[in-house]
Amino acid sequence: MGRHKKQPDANHMTPKQQAVFDYIKQCVIERNYPPSVRDICAAVGLKSTSSVFTYINDLETMGLIKKDPAHPRALMITTSEFHAEPSESIVPDREVAQVPLIGTVAAGIPLLAEENVTDYYPIPVDMLPNQKVFMLTVKGESMINCGILNGDKVIVEQQSTCHNGEIVVALVDDSATVKRFYKENGHIRLQPENDNMDPIIVPDCQVLGKVIGLIRMGVK
Structure with missing residues (x-):
């Protein structure tokens, strides 16, 4: 019988999954929108954009980010630390499309x-x-x-x-x-x-x- 692929787990992220998530989170905090796919490639040392999309899909499965079906390249951070108070300047829930x-x-x-x-x-x-x-x-x-x-x-x-x-x-x-x-x-x-x-x-x-x-x- 073939081996079953292990499902992504937010409590046991691989180093690359963690690096991709941390970089997306950093960009949302600093710029109020997520990075481009090429930015992620350069930041975490990936050679292909397809690898980035794999990690993004993993993070979505974990419930850490969300993609809007109507705008498939839009990413939002869903973790509780991003639900800022009204007085804060971070606006993480603004939908962003990857054009x-x-x-x-x-x-x-x-x-x-x-x-x-x-x-x-x-x-x-x-x-x-x-x-x-x-x-x-x-x-x-x-x-x-x-x-x-x-x-x-x-x-x-x-x-x-x-x-x-x-x-x-x-x-x-x-x-x-x-x-x-x-x-x-x-x-x-x-x-x-x-x-x-x-x-x-x-x-x-x-x-x-x-x-x-x-x-x-x-x-x-």
Whole structure:
């Protein structure tokens, strides 16, 4: 007979389970939201994101954290030490979604396919319109006039249609680009927000989503 897998036990956590839980707890205390999967990998010395998800599932089985079925990447600490008094500044029960950061986009491959995702970023759920969102790192200076800079990570609501003038992520020649969208007579104009750059004129393109926000790291 095969060996039965031992069920996770909160009273007998493995060192790695404890390390993952302690790091999540530390981030919630210090930042009011949990870390990204890549952050956990780096902090506890794991090499793959799949290992992190295994430990997260273990912690949920133990009853130490909770995931919302409607927002599968949202994590909340459930232990009693996190039920703070109203006067305290910790807000641990705020739902946070782990939004996927897309590294590459290719025609014919589902946008959120595992091979496209390079990281996950924690974003409060109440700041998102729904769970169909992703992030993309901006490359270049084509949108500087509207405040989107090189290296910014735009938050994108996944949708296939948009209105003229909206800032979208569009797939052109197997490459994702962030531009203002205009459907005109017989063609699509993808307009940069940079006076030194020309628009992209194409017969048609695939709209991947509408930009709804951005994250900028390392502001001085």
